[in-house]
Amino acid sequence: MVGTGSHEFVMRRLGEQLVQRGHRVTQIRWLHAFSDLVPANSSVEIISRRVKNAALRHRRFDAAGVFQPVSSGAWRGASSLGVALDLAQQPHTYCEDLLGDQRLLRRMRRRRFDVAIVDVYCNVCGVAFARALRLPVVGLYVVSVVGSEQSNLMGLVNMPSAVVAQFTGLTPPMSLLQRLHNAFVILGFKLVSRYLLAVSDIYVQNLETFFKSSGEHGVIIFCMGITLYDPELIPVRFIERFMRIFSRLEQKVVMRLRLSTERRHIAVPDNVLLVDWLPQLDTLGHRQARLFVSHCGIGGVMEAVYCGVPLS
Template sequence: MTSSCCRVLALLLSLTLGAALDAAGAPRLLILHPLYAGSHERVLRGLGERLVAEGGYHVTQLRWLSDKTRPVNSSVEVMDLRLAPPPAGSQFFDAAGVYRVPTSLLWRTGGGLGLVAAGALEPLYAHCERLLSDRDLFESLRRRRFDAALVDLSTNECGLVLARALGLPVVGFCGKRFVGAAAHASPAPSLAAVSPTFASGLPPAMNTWQRLQNAAMVLAQQLLLRLHLRRVDAIRERHFPRVPSAERLLGEVDLVLVRTDFLAAEPAHLPPNVQAVGCIQCREARPLSPRFEAFMESAGVDGVVVFSLGMTGYDADTVPQELIEVFISAFSKLKQKVVMQMSTARVPNAPANVLLVDWLPQLDVLGHRQTRLFVSHCGMGGVLEALYHGVPVLCVPIFLDQGENAAFLEYRGLGLTLDRHRLTEPTVTAALRRLLTSDSFRQKAQYLAELRRLDPNSAADRAIYWINMVVRFGRLDHLRMIDAHLSWFQYWLIDVALVLVVITVATITVVWRCCGACLRRSRRQQVDANAVGKM
């Protein structure tokens, strides 16, 4: 009996040691998010799960708890962090240090400078201080011996500081068009004449007035970026003074994965180490639950309209009641069925053709053969998912980059845009009917979906390829622009322009003086000749 127990214990020990050795040899990836990551958290965790399943990776995800955080069951190791104790008197954290997403503030201000004025950036610096000052967390991560970091770049310069302090090569993740702060600090030329900047709400083909607006916003963003990076650097200096400045870290990200492509956003000038991989989370639709499937099929030939305001913009208590009532009234006049992500408490008397749900399997519903139209806030994730499945979009942008996303869809003939501040039942009904009855919108959306299906590699496949490259080889210097030695005025050839101006002025001056000298000599000779003639 004793020998049998010893053999069992020996076998268990052997299996444990073998598993430990396998884990020790597996590639290790650290995912770092900003204070609030929204849907990016799910996207990058899904990517991490594929790396675990297909590449044998060990993936650790650091996420910060918010009032929108949900429990997960994942093969990725998820480390939940909070700001405890929370900053004194802050309205953005509860007593446990959980972040309160300012959804109502986003609805009121539309994001951008309104958020800055309301003090919504202050929690970012509290998060930065907490992340960089936690020596126990740093030592715990250092002992794991990661091979690379996947850093969500959205207001997450302190994540870059931590990754550099750990000595890790960095794959950056940009969940939107590659414009704004991250792009301004990188080698990518974000030209104000052709690329609407972040939160501008401008269309891709801008007139003179719009280009002037865009240029002014780019300059304002540059100023705000400098002020923001100065505060980040003050925190960095206290905890990791040997790590380079935040601006330099942004410019030295080894590779950036941009979650868009040139079917969902205007083509852009991107250096080789910035890869527009596309919709990482997109996939073919899976079977719906019996309840959803029965509702979808009950729509018959008329089909289904899907309504969702996404994750960050949707909160049962903050969506304006006027908006809900206008859409409910418009939906009641349609012969189509409607799946609407909205609390039943806000719509006590829903029309018979409207199904209210608290949660929506968005990819699967958009990919259903009965879906005809998507009513969306036009976050980049929702735009990509709609176009992946060939569904036109009625855009109701709420904040930040959603305005320019909507403008691009309308420019390409993939949807229509409504101003949420001027919604009326007739305008909403007219837009819905136009999108549902005109074949051109659906044909163009399905054309793009067919183009995407012809690509032999999915966006997730491309992202995994580049992550593997960075994990295996570290810095991919052959992809980097050779411009780190240039200052901004050298990058934009202002020094060359000044040299040309000096040369031009000098040449004109010399020619002018030579001509003047020749003219004076000619006059003297004429005077002398006249004098001789009189003699």
Template sequence: MLGKMPSHYACGVFTFLSVCLISLLLTPPCDGGKILVVPVDGSHWINMKILIEELHARGHSITVIRASTSWYITEKSPLYTSITIPLFPPLESFFDEERASALTFFKLTKEFLTMISEAHVLSSKMVTQIFDDENMVKKLLDAQYDVVLTDPAIATGVVLAKYLKLPMVLNVRWVTSGEGHFVIAPSPLSYIPVPGSGLTDKMSIIQRVKNIFFHSIIIFQQKVMVGPSYDAICDKYIEGGCDIISLLQEADIWLFRTDFVFDFPRPTMPNVIYIGGFQCKPAQALPTDLEDFVQSAGEHGVIIMTLGTLVNALPSDIADEIASVFAKMPQKVIWRHIGKRPSTVGNNTLLVNWMPQKDLLGHPQTKVFVAHGGTNGVQEAIYHGVPVLGIPLFFDQYDNLLRLQERGASKIIELADVNGKSFEQGLKEVLHQASYRQNMQRLSRLHKDQPIPPMEHAIFWLEYVMRHKGAPHLRTEAYRMPWYSYYCLDVLLVLLTAVTVLLLSTLAMFRFLCCRRKREKIKSKQH
């Protein structure tokens, strides 16, 4: 048939077939698996969606369980099919300008913990609804999933994986109460700072006391605020009962969203895979209008500012002072600000509801990143080598920024200290002291200098679990041990008992010998 074609057409067909053949030969074989994803909403979904996009591109079939009240997890997507669980009431957005009129760290922390507590209650209701729906359970069992991929900050997926008896991979930094390492790896409090403590890995004795105090708060939170909700579900639906900590420890692989360029060195485990910065990519071109604004900054460059997805707006007085500082700067400013427009906004400042943060951080004109210290933003700043002026709001944000500050790549202004003067001084320091940029660019080089990109690492281990139906050989059996065995208190008791028996026996022997000798002396005197 090809002989009847014009030569140029036949040549085109052969070229097309050759390209197809080469593509098939170069593409690694991929047996698409079936993955059940149980995500956490908000900024955590951003991370999970990036993993889902990569898994979908590699031919895997993905099902996402979502609540009907979800903020960001859409019901329809080309990447996945969804199972929607009716759930009311929805969680509120964290706070806005009106609610934050008396903005303090403790107020925000209290509101944040309240929101987290509500999220665990809703999670428990969601799990109960699934388990009480026979059709839903049958649908999940009949689907024959290969693995459950879940974020354990909320334990819905952890309980579900146990109930369905499926291998589990965690996309994790935070678990139901605190940082994940404290659940799975040895964590000496002498040099491993507890989240929220604001400490580094170099602690004085007073700081170690503070560290233990914060650790006791986390234990209290798990035992009193979080655990009971899930324990009731475990007792009712899981054969033999369970608790959330033991379920977390049963996970096959922990995909940990950190690395030791960012974090302090610490003990770890074989099934912990570090994927810090896996979401980072080279910057893409900006939209034309935004690119024009950035280029108009000339040699002075651009400052970008955002306080994350949970914060709509700062109180108007603080926002006005920040805006007035920006107005005096020669740089152009792009500020993600939702709410009332500050009265002191200058002509050099562009207020936006959303910004392409990754692409702006990767733009050569960007000089400083003013941020709240969320994990995603911090890792993207490291990847692109942009120094950070940090305004931490709650939870882990101060600790994240502290890790950068310890490495000379960030300056922190605590929330209670934010005013026009402190903000201007901090901004000028990060802008004009070359050490901040140099130190951040050094971290960027270290982060990028690894044999396998973090995303490739994550996908390999997820597929590894699917291929081998789990990874129990990488999982420590320590979680099956009672606490007194883990800390060898039973061994200590045995040794103390043995020593005590030996000492008592020796004393008894001496006493017997002394008494016998005394009796012999008495008898000799009598004779």
């Protein structure tokens, strides 16, 4: 799995070398402004992604969901801080796209891959996606680690008195004030790195904690699929009725439902966890799963039968 830009080409070349050695390789990439829609003469299977961005919620992606290079802003005088904030938002964008696509997850599980090679630059969510597929991960950085956030993730030491951090605009040798500025930027990178790693894991760890806390009563899983289920179209009175019913149960309930800003006033009981994305097979296979409330699509039915979870 790869982010965007030149990283795509580096990772594909690596994949082609693996194919020559007898492996089957699939590359997941996000389209960017310079992508070939159909890469020519590649032995690697390519899965191209577009971010859902018609409302322009995600910076650095256009309305068609195509990544726009950071350089496009840099040449127009964008601040270094602005560029850094744009890059920091990318993991959230990738998480929403990858982990919110149940069809992609099911498709990847059927392929029975052996390992995931993840370009981790601004793409730590690729690790969470691989974890959802229960794959071992090889993390690959295709940029220099000197003075970058990668050095913090990898445990390398860059002395702030000598090594200039990214996006500071500083050059060596640095004055005392510049060194202090550099040190604060590096500290900020460390804090952001910890945050991004937490974001990539929250989709999995929060569910595990929630399931473990359910005790002998267990958890009810509420998931209505994708094709005919748009939370934004469900009348508020139905959601409120669901919440009142769930509040009377001894079981805990995990429900795939995103509440828009206009619906944040809806009271959610303490025993209910709302999630944007749900690893359906993993939750059904959890020992605390007691009931699956579903629209009974063939995928959900087969998974519930396989895991021995009653359907409603």
